[in-house]
Amino acid sequence: xxxxxxxxxxxxxxxxxxxxxxxDAYRHLSQEQTQQDINHYLRxxxxxxxxxxxxSLYFLGYHELNKxxxxxxxxxxxxxxxxxxxxxxxxxxxxxxLGRDSALTAGDTIKLQEFVLRTEDNQxxxxxxxxxxxxxxxxxxxxxxxxxxxxxxxxLKEHGYLLQPHVERQYYIVTGKIDYLIDVIRFIxxxxxxPVDDTPTQEAMF
Amino acid sequence: MASLDANNTASNLFSIGAExxxxxxxxxxxxxQGYIDGFIDENAFTDVALKKLIASRILWRxxxxxxxxxxxxxxxxxxxxVADENRRQINADVAEKLEQIRNRVQAYRDAQYKGDFSVxxxxxxxxxxxxxxxxxxxxxxxxxxxxxxxSDFGFVSSLDDKIRENERAQKQLRRxxxxxxxxxxxxxxxxxxxxxxxxxxxxxxLQSQLSSHHSSLLEVQKRLVELLARFRxxxxxxxxxxxxxxxxxxxxxxxxxxxPNRSDxxxxxxxxxxxxxxxxxxxxxxxxxxxxxxxxxxxxxxxAVVLTDTQSASFxxxxxxxxxxxxxxxLKTDVENFYLRVIDQGCSLSALDYLATQQLSWDSEIxxxxxxxxxxxxxxxxxxxxxxxxxxTKASAFNELLLIRDINIGxxxx
Numbered sequence: 001x002x003x004x005x006x007x008x009x010x011x012x013x014x015x016x017x018x019x020x021x022x023x024d025a026y027r028h029l030s031q032e033q034t035q036q037d038i039n040h041y042l043r044x045x046x047x048x049x050x051x052x053x054x055x056s057l058y059f060l061g062y063h064e065l066n067k068x069x070x071x072x073x074x075x076x077x078x079x080x081x082x083x084x085x086x087x088x089x090x091x092x093x094x095x096x097x098l099g100r101d102s103a104l105t106a107g108d109t110i111k112l113q114e115f116v117l118r119t120e121d122n123q124x125x126x127x128x129x130x131x132x133x134x135x136x137x138x139x140x141x142x143x144x145x146x147x148x149x150x151x152x153x154x155x156l157k158e159h160g161y162l163l164q165p166h167v168e169r170q171y172y173i174v175t176g177k178i179d180y181l182i183d184v185i186r187f188i189x190x191x192x193x194x195p196v197d198d199t200p201t202q203e204a205m206f
Numbered sequence: 207m208a209s210l211d212a213n214n215t216a217s218n219l220f221s222i223g224a225e226x227x228x229x230x231x232x233x234x235x236x237x238x239q240g241y242i243d244g245f246i247d248e249n250a251f252t253d254v255a256l257k258k259l260i261a262s263r264i265l266w267r268x269x270x271x272x273x274x275x276x277x278x279x280x281x282x283x284x285x286x287x288v289a290d291e292n293r294r295q296i297n298a299d300v301a302e303k304l305e306q307i308r309n310r311v312q313a314y315r316d317a318q319y320k321g322d323f324s325v326x327x328x329x330x331x332x333x334x335x336x337x338x339x340x341x342x343x344x345x346x347x348x349x350x351x352x353x354x355x356x357s358d359f360g361f362v363s364s365l366d367d368k369i370r371e372n373e374r375a376q377k378q379l380r381r382x383x384x385x386x387x388x389x390x391x392x393x394x395x396x397x398x399x400x401x402x403x404x405x406x407x408x409x410x411x412l413q414s415q416l417s418s419h420h421s422s423l424l425e426v427q428k429r430l431v432e433l434l435a436r437f438r439x440x441x442x443x444x445x446x447x448x449x450x451x452x453x454x455x456x457x458x459x460x461x462x463x464x465x466p467n468r469s470d471x472x473x474x475x476x477x478x479x480x481x482x483x484x485x486x487x488x489x490x491x492x493x494x495x496x497x498x499x500x501x502x503x504x505x506x507x508x509x510a511v512v513l514t515d516t517q518s519a520s521f522x523x524x525x526x527x528x529x530x531x532x533x534x535x536x537l538k539t540d541v542e543n544f545y546l547r548v549i550d551q552g553c554s555l556s557a558l559d560y561l562a563t564q565q566l567s568w569d570s571e572i573x574x575x576x577x578x579x580x581x582x583x584x585x586x587x588x589x590x591x592x593x594x595x596x597x598x599t600k601a602s603a604f605n606e607l608l609l610i611r612d613i614n615i616g617x618x619x620x
Contacts, residue, residue: 051473074467088447102365199442
């Protein structure tokens with residue numbers, strides 16, 4: 001258990017561990033023995049290891065759902081629901097701004113400067129950016145494209161969706177938490193039978 | 207005679223071929239431009255050059271109305287040389303090649319039977335070429351498939367196109383595999399029976415090459431299927447994002463069910479609160495005292511901050527201005543002189559008259575105020591010495607407010 005000290009600390013702090021954020025830790029967590037050890041260790045703290053469906057990321061959940069736990073989960077869930085639309089809009093905006101042919105996935109790199117340059121040149125992108133930046137999830141008060149983008153990226157970093165490998169260099173790597181977001185959306189869609197399609201129709205394909 | 211003819215044809219063939227290849231080289235830039243544009247800019251060539259290129263079967267006019275273009279085989283050659291996956295052709299036709307191989311084997315055997323060894327030699331040469339062609343055809347196809355795979359189908363831009371290209375590649379691959387199935391090694395063994403050359407060419411060499419092609423193709427197929435699955439996943443993710451965002455925009459009040467309070471909370475939403483481990487200095491381990499002492503010594507020393515007295519702002523402090531004070535003093539002096547005059551004259555004196563006769567510059571209102579103020583400031587017994595008569599008028603006919611117009615001051619007759 002001693003060797004997993006730093007990993008436990010990150011997990012307890014609420015970090016999501018995936019291949020991008022910490023490859024070694026992720027590899028350890030993929031082993032069943034380590035999972036058991038960690039769960040055993042966390043038992044008195046009422047915590048346990050949780051992973052998403054395809055085991056691409058790990059985080060801590062409650063072992064037993066007492067009243068406090070449920071209260072925390074409720075407020076957490078409210079925040080998650082509130083952040084859905086701004087995050088989805090950000091994903092779309094990045095995809096369109098950078099002219100990518102597919103949605104962002106874990107491991108993709110985004111250069112902040114490129115994003116700023118392309119946005120500045122395009123009136124409609126600028127408008128969408130500033131609307132998004134003003135959303136209370138990102139909460140930017142600025143009128144400048146540059147600082148709006150910086151604020152958005154900073155918030156996404158805080159929330160664990162982006163990783164900034166070098167503090168002084170403005171490029172970011174998308175973490176596995178983006179997969180978590182997609183899982184959440186898919187779950188809500190399936191659970192509530194929302195009319196949200198994700199299989200391309202034949203017409204779209206041919 | 208026959209061999210002389212063959213020699214003639216061969217030398218003729220050589221000179222024509224070399225000439226035409228040189229023609230390709232001579233116009234390389236314009237022809238390459240034609241490959242990219244899909245048609246030839248006829249103005250860039252001289253008439254003679256155009257005629258030569260057409261006669262050499264390098265250019266052709268597909269239709270009366272159409273501009274000149276490269277012949278398909280020339281385009282194909284370029285596509286294969288530069289690995290242009292948009293235009294590269296894959297030839298999966300194995301049956302035709304097999305037929306040719308069978309015929310050549312037959313011709314070779316016939317010539318041998320007749321004892322015509324030079325013809326037999328030539329047939330064996332052609333047969334070798336066909337066998338190499340067959341193998342090369344697979345090699346080229348596999349190279350093209352790997353190339354497309356490794357570039358993630360980067361030669362087309364949209365995800366939909368990539369999916370279509372991937373599906374096309376998979377169809378080509380199936381045709382290639384079907385082609386390989388046509389090759390029956392028992393037949394080849396039979397064909398080469400009793401001849402070492404043939405056995406070496408058709409059995410050992412071809413067989414080992416084709417079996418390695420077969421395994422390459424299976425590997426490519428596996429990778430293509432994986433890549434297609436990834437493309438589809440990306441496509442579905444992009445659609446999910448777009449459609450969910452659209453749904454949430456259309457239904458701003460939408461709230462999902464209260465999952466955290468279900469009896470069985472979905473693990474996705476079971477995200478525990480953070481715990482930050484804290485530690486403090488403990489003195490229970492004697493061995494660590496030294497370290498602690500070091501830490502304490504390393505603490506930055508507290509330095510008393512000396513607060514200097516600073517003038518604090520106060521709202522009650524009087525504004526002292528030398529110039530204003532001097533004027534105030536001058537007014538006071540003038541008013542005192544007025545009172546002295548009253549005492550000197552011993553009779554009642556109008557304040558405004560005095561102001562006018564002395565030609566003093568004070569505003570009349572300020573003058574009257576100061577006279578009243580001076581009077582009020584006097585001790586009670588001295589006040590009694592003066593008789594103050596205020597000349598007053600009503601502010602208006604309807605207003606009982608009395609305004610002081612002038613003041614007459616005289617000595618009180620005791």
